[in-house]
Amino acid sequence: MEGPPLKRSTLALAAMLACTAVHADYDAKMEAQEAAQRKAAAAAEAKRKADAQKQMDAAQAKMHRQALGKEAEGKSDAEVKVLYDKKMAGYMNDAKKAQAGVAPTGVPQSDMDKANANMKGMTGKSMQDMQKMSPAEQEAFSKQMEKQYGGAK
Numbered sequence: 001m002e003g004p005p006l007k008r009s010t011l012a013l014a015a016m017l018a019c020t021a022v023h024a025d026y027d028a029k030m031e032a033q034e035a036a037q038r039k040a041a042a043a044a045e046a047k048r049k050a051d052a053q054k055q056m057d058a059a060q061a062k063m064h065r066q067a068l069g070k071e072a073e074g075k076s077d078a079e080v081k082v083l084y085d086k087k088m089a090g091y092m093n094d095a096k097k098a099q100a101g102v103a104p105t106g107v108p109q110s111d112m113d114k115a116n117a118n119m120k121g122m123t124g125k126s127m128q129d130m131q132k133m134s135p136a137e138q139e140a141f142s143k144q145m146e147k148q149y150g151g152a153k
Contacts (some may be wrong), residue, residue, distance in 0.1 A: 099131055 057077075064084040065072040072080045094104035103112035120126045123145060133141060 099128070 061077040062078060063079050068080060068083055068087065071083060075083070079128075090105065097104050098112075103109040116126050116128075123130075123141075125141070130138070130141070
């Protein structure tokens with residue numbers, strides 16, 4: 001009686017080992033397939049991002065060319081970007097000058113002084129005084145000016 005149970009045990013053990021080997025092989029194949037899929041997905045995502053960046057760069061170059069007009073004609077996108085950045089830096093510099101009470105580029109200081117004097121004579125505050133106000137002070141000042149000069153109703 002010991003013969004048949006031993007054969008069954010051996011057969012079961014052989015079947016289990018065979019399944020384990022196939023299962024291990026199957027996992028490696030699945031892992032390789034999943035890795036290939038991840039790699040393909042990452043490549044597709046990188047391509048999508050590159051295409052989106054290319055579209056954004058093209059739109060930005062078009063906007064810069066429109067802003068510069070004739071100044072941008074015949075220039076590469078890189079040259080146009082440099083010109084645009086210089087122009088914007090000039091505008092920022094002029095804005096900072098105006099905040100400090102200094103005349104922006106192309107505006108005589110005497111004109112800036114007259115504008116400040118007119119503002120102070122009309123409102124009691126210079127442009128610099130108004131820029132230093134907190135939001136609450138600006139709101140109160142705005143309401144005062146509306147009462148004094150009849151603002152929007």
